Amino acid sequence: MAEAPLLELRGITKRFPGVLANDDVSFDLRHGEVHALLGENGAGKSTLMNILYGLYTPDEGAILLNGKEIDVGSTKASIEHGIGMVHQHFMLIPVMTVAENIVLATEPRKAGIALDYTAARKRVRDLSDRYGLAVDPDAKIERITVGQQQRVEILKALYRGAEILILDEPTAVLTPQEARELFEIIRSLQEQGKSIIFISHKLNEVLEIADRITVLRRGKVVDTIPAEGATEPGLAQMMVGREVLLRVDKKPSQAGSPLLQVEDLHVFDDRGLEAVRGLSLEVHAGEIVGLAGVDANGQSELIDAIAGLRAVASGTVRLDGRDVTGDSAREMIDEGLGHIPEDRHRRGLVLPFSLAENLALHAYRKAPESRRGLLQLSTISRRAKRLLQEFDVRGGTPDTPAFALSGGNQQKVVLAREIDADPKVLIAAQPTRGLDVGAIEFVHRRLVEQRDAGRAVFLISLELEEILSLSDRILVIYEGQIVREFPPTASEEEIGLAMTGGGREEAA
């Protein structure tokens, strides 16, 4: 592998007001390799790739393709140089078909005006056959899955003649199954001679797919190493700059009285189908109960029903012994329920609100946050300042709008609000989704702290690893029912089997 690199970025520096996003970054890509760019959120990965793709102009540094310096002042130029990028947020037109989206802007035409749809469809089919990317050219984008949309994005780049593909956090939006399929696609592209830059903050993925790994931290290259021989703890340390505990360190639990009791609960989903079917569970003071399950087995409906955000069809919910079935969200908050919602953008935060306003989302209607219906802004701001410090939220003051924060810091804001309300029961739904290692460690430590403080923590996660490392007891949900309970010493295989409905007889 001593050949000259296909692409080389030399000494790239990019400054934004107040930040040095890339500081003398050098990076090279060899022909036919998968080179992973690893780093925490905000480490400068996306900035670097946006420079390569012509979205930003670097302040210093050069880009060399086949040893010759090139000027990528625009995305058009970078496409002409054979560089294609698949963004984290897809840039497709939902009402158009797959074929229309792929050929957009360079579409084959009839008589110079009308779109030659037959030709477009044929070209798309050729392309998808060649690279093993199965898509239906006639399907509308809005009708296909996220995984398929991603394939369309990849095909779009290939259609435009990309030899170098940049994949920006491609697995963030995919299910584990879709991620598998993506990895196969990447391998087949590699076999066909394409070179790939794979951006991620997930260690296991990077180790699995990459040939070489470059780690970025705070805009600087830490090192470039071959994937062979690299380990997760080693990479995590490079990323964060200190040793990271991937496994949570905790004492055995001291379970007390039951604080959350759910009995024979039935809940319907938005389509009117029964999503939770006679589910019962208990969470005691001082323990973390993990709910494992494949997505869409009634987890969301269960959480919503407990939190007062969805009607309970039948059954009871008790909080610290009191029947709270059917209470409103406000009543549940007052009764001592903390809730870290599974989607922090949809529910957890009002993104245009300032951090202070977001931190007051429950407390705003009570003294000292408000008096006689008027907000006490100085109190709200003082409290925000304290919480931002206590929870180590970086990149914002109380007046910063929530959307300006990175995902990890946004989640810390949600966590701060819910924990500061001093709840009896804390529901943590997917509390580390989309976070990087450093932030995950922080959230986990806080959850264990809550347990040790005698609160009942109910953890819902799609990541089995997270459930295993945090929980004192593990419940498996399948089709709206708890099918089995496991001790934290159970193996992933056993639990995995129960999650897919296997071993039900034993449970009964």
Next chain:
Amino acid sequence: MSDELKEEAFEQAPPPGEIPSPQQHFASRFSGLTGAIGPLVTVVLAFLISGIAILAIGKDPLKVYRAFWNGTGLNFFYHFGSYSIRIPFGTTHVWFWWDTASISAQNLQQTLLTTTPIILTALALALPFRAGMFNIGGQGQYWVGSIITVWVGESFIGLNGPVHIVLCLVVGTLGGAAWAGLAGILKAKWGVHEVISTIMLNWIAIWTSSWLLGQGGPLQGSQKSIPVSNSIADAAKLPIFWGPKLLQGLSIGIFIAVAMLFVYWLLINRSTLGYEIRAVGFNPDAARYGGMSVARNYFLAMAIAGAFAGLAGAIDILGWRYNLGQLDVQNQAGQIGFIGLAAALLGRNTALGVGAASLLFGALLTGTSGRQLDQSIFRPDLAGDLTTIIQGLVVLFVGLNLGAVAVWWRRKLRRVAA
């Protein structure tokens, strides 16, 4: 465009996180003083384009605009001297630096009289907008407030003056609130879109008012041949503190409207209700999760908005109309509501912005009306059309979001230079 947004996020607070959506982005960008740039550009452009229209009919735009300006009475502020006005509810006179009896003073009184209901109907749009709703029903709410005020104003003759005035203002306000609240309930309970329901409620208000005031209608006055209500009791008329009492001097209604601007600011920015309304407007899911009732906030935002519009109707009746005719309702069916909408959009739903934009539209309407405009310079009938053109352009440009265009352009230039 996503790169633009990302770059913005950097400026907001490093290090950058996820890309904000455009709405969130603009919501933050247009808070504060920088938000005034877009509307100012909008107004300047609207006047420039109208200037082309004036040129096209062979007039000098500068001269015409000068005549408009004088028609608005805003030139009042350069008549230095020693003059006085009378303070309401007493005989005290206050000495003034400007000529309080000049033509320009009268024009200015008209401008402020016109501005009053525009401020209030603009607030009627601005408040639901913060809750994520579009209240097209300002006009209907205005007429409901007017009708109820006429009825209460012409009844209870002999009531103590201030009591009668307050009573009229309160029932007019409540009338508007109830009318808009209806749309709020429809939205909160059954998800009926407020644009549809308020438009329908507008027509119901207009034709019911028409019938009430029409030939043989319950509110038709004692003169059986004309479809106009009786005048309200003299005691119920708002005190006129500036200008001739019999020729539409300026009533204290303008102070009520300005006070409502403050009330609106306080409500939105400082009250828990305003906090809820804003949360619901930005993200109803998060609001519900935070323990708020989204339905209640929809209802309250609409009802309070209707209160503003109803109050506008009441003040107009008590301040200068004194009675209401069937033709008033039918001919001015869409006027106040539409101008209020333009003012709220231009003012970006902030208290200060709404105040300034309302004054602009109030001045524009007065400055181009037949009574105030110098007829040797521009034909008033055409001037009215010009006003409509300027209003239309403003709404169009506000829709375009010129501020965003300017930001984009600046960035583009910078990139080319780099």
